[in-house]
Amino acid sequence: MAEHNTIPHPPKRLPIVGDVLGMDRAKPNQKTLVMHELLGPIYRRTIMGMHLTFASGADVVADLNDETRFRKHVGRPIAQLRELAGNGLFTADNGTGAWTAAHNVLVPGFTKDAMRGYHDTMSATLAELLKSWDQRPSQALDVTSEMSKLTSEVIGRCGFGRSFGSFDRDEVDPFVSAIQRALDYSQRSSIPLPILGKLLGRAEARQNVEDIAYLRSVVDDVIDARLQGTGTHSDLLDLMLNNPDPDTGKNLDRENIRDQVITFLIAGNETTSNALSFALHLLATHPEVAAQVRAEIDAVWPDRSRPQLSFDQVSKLRYTRRVIDETLRLWPAAPGYFREAIEDTTVAGGYEFKAGDWAFILLLRLHRDPVWGPDPERFDPDRFLPENVKARPGHVYKPFGTGIRSCIGRQFALHEMQLALATIVHQYDLVADPDYSLEVAELLTLRPAGLKLEFRPR
Numbered sequence: 200m201a202e203h204n205t206i207p208h209p210p211k212r213l214p215i216v217g218d219v220l221g222m223d224r225a226k227p228n229q230k231t232l233v234m235h236e237l238l239g240p241i242y243r244r245t246i247m248g249m250h251l252t253f254a255s256g257a258d259v260v261a262d263l264n265d266e267t268r269f270r271k272h273v274g275r276p277i278a279q280l281r282e283l284a285g286n287g288l289f290t291a292d293n294g295t296g297a298w299t300a301a302h303n304v305l306v307p308g309f310t311k312d313a314m315r316g317y318h319d320t321m322s323a324t325l326a327e328l329l330k331s332w333d334q335r336p337s338q339a340l341d342v343t344s345e346m347s348k349l350t351s352e353v354i355g356r357c358g359f360g361r362s363f364g365s366f367d368r369d370e371v372d373p374f375v376s377a378i379q380r381a382l383d384y385s386q387r388s389s390i391p392l393p394i395l396g397k398l399l400g401r402a403e404a405r406q407n408v409e410d411i412a413y414l415r416s417v418v419d420d421v422i423d424a425r426l427q428g429t430g431t432h433s434d435l436l437d438l439m440l441n442n443p444d445p446d447t448g449k450n451l452d453r454e455n456i457r458d459q460v461i462t463f464l465i466a467g468n469e470t471t472s473n474a475l476s477f478a479l480h481l482l483a484t485h486p487e488v489a490a491q492v493r494a495e496i497d498a499v500w501p502d503r504s505r506p507q508l509s510f511d512q513v514s515k516l517r518y519t520r521r522v523i524d525e526t527l528r529l530w531p532a533a534p535g536y537f538r539e540a541i542e543d544t545t546v547a548g549g550y551e552f553k554a555g556d557w558a559f560i561l562l563l564r565l566h567r568d569p570v571w572g573p574d575p576e577r578f579d580p581d582r583f584l585p586e587n588v589k590a591r592p593g594h595v596y597k598p599f600g601t602g603i604r605s606c607i608g609r610q611f612a613l614h615e616m617q618l619a620l621a622t623i624v625h626q627y628d629l630v631a632d633p634d635y636s637l638e639v640a641e642l643l644t645l646r647p648a649g650l651k652l653e654f655r656p657r
């Protein structure tokens with residue numbers, strides 16, 4: 200019989216409450232990274248009888264990603280989002296009718312052809328952002344906020360034909376700020392223990408109820424307006440309203456459509472804007488890499504005018520793509536994902552999982568596994584040269600998750616990021632603040648906190 204090992208736990212277990220020492224409310228993922236260095240590829244906190252298992256070693260993750268034995272686990276932070284996103288694709292349980300129908304209907308909205316259809320909207324939105332920068336010359340701009348304007352406009356326009364007017368005014372659209380507040384509330388209330396979670400007061404709870412009601416009413420209005428209008432749109436909302444699930448012949452119900460619209464705003468906005476922000480930080484601090492990105496885009500668009508790239512030109516910017524891949528390796532905007540055992544099973548190292556046991560795969564650590572070589576902290580896009588990718592097992596790089604529940608928006612995000620980075624580097628020198636050192640903040644996603652850059656026209 201195979202030998203079984205006990206999953207290690209952090210030192211200093213307390214009576215009754217268990218492994219609460221050393222948790223970090225503000226930076227849980229970065230703390231988990233440190234704990235993995237101490238405890239190895241897998242460890243478990245048991246808090247008042249509840250198991251929280253963290254995994255990050257390449258061999259263990261290879262097993263946890265095996266779709267025949269494990270599946271997505273709707274972990275507490277995800278379940279908490281249901282208040283806001285209902286049973287949208289990201290929050291739905293595996294194999295439910297709502298997930299299957301929405302997945303079937305929406306997959307065609309994320310094919311290469313569909314991306315071709317979004318390209319002009321993405322380009323026009325980016326042009327508006329850069330125009331707004333040109334009206335504020337010589338200023339150091341708050342990078343995550345600027346990138347968030349871009350990504351929320353792009354998903355709003357490609358998703359359901361709504362602009363938030365982000366480039367016309369300084370303050371954030373009330374819809375976008377309500378989403379941000381509701382996300383923040385949801386994540387803070389997902390921390391399991393009151394002594395560790397920030398105590399959320401009644402005023403915040405009331406605000407949250409108001410925010411969710413407001414968000415739903417805006418989305419309902421958008422759907423009503425679309426139903427009453429006459430024009431055709433090639434966006435995700437039209438896809439959901441006009442195309443039945445091919446398996447059942449039934450259209451998505453109204454609530455399902457509303458949940459998906461909110462889901463795209465949650466899943467498609469912050470992840471992409473944070474990844475872009477990390478990439479800009481890394482380019483600003485690695486001028487030799489930025490020079491190669493610039494050489495690549497200059498070869499396609501030698502003129503100094505703003506590049507008007509076609510869809511195919513963007514997808515051929517291979518070095519820019521490697522910069523994005525390497526950015527998502529070092530700083531995966533989604534820091535991890537949950538997996539649960541479908542049946543009793545054992546993973547590499549002899550660790551037992553009973554059916555229903557779950558683990559959080561920390562990408563932050565998996566992407567720094569020894570398989571990446573001796574200096575995993577170094578930013579080196581050439582790790583993603585085709586020959587280097589081929590030499591590594593596929594399961595050690597999973598910034599978009601794994602299996603059937605992996606990210607439906609992957610190509611959308613990659614195209615948007617390639618287009619934005621190449622265009623920005625073509626137009627501007629990225630000037631970093633010499634006193635800034637990277638500080639990574641955590642909510643549902645990772646983001647560079649307090650990052651400012653000056654975008655100086657070339």
Ligand code: HEM
Binds near residue numbers: 288604
């Ligand atoms: C850099 C950008 C992005 C990153 C790093 C990212 C990452 C991820 C990850 C790791 C998952 C799996 C979550 C899990 O297993 O629980 C996921 C799922 C998902 N993502 Fe993304 N994402 C990005 C952009 C987008 C965009 C642009 C969209 C929409 C336009 C999107 C929509 C979704 C949806 C709907 C799911 C749930 C899929 C399902 O379970 O069927 N994401 N994403």
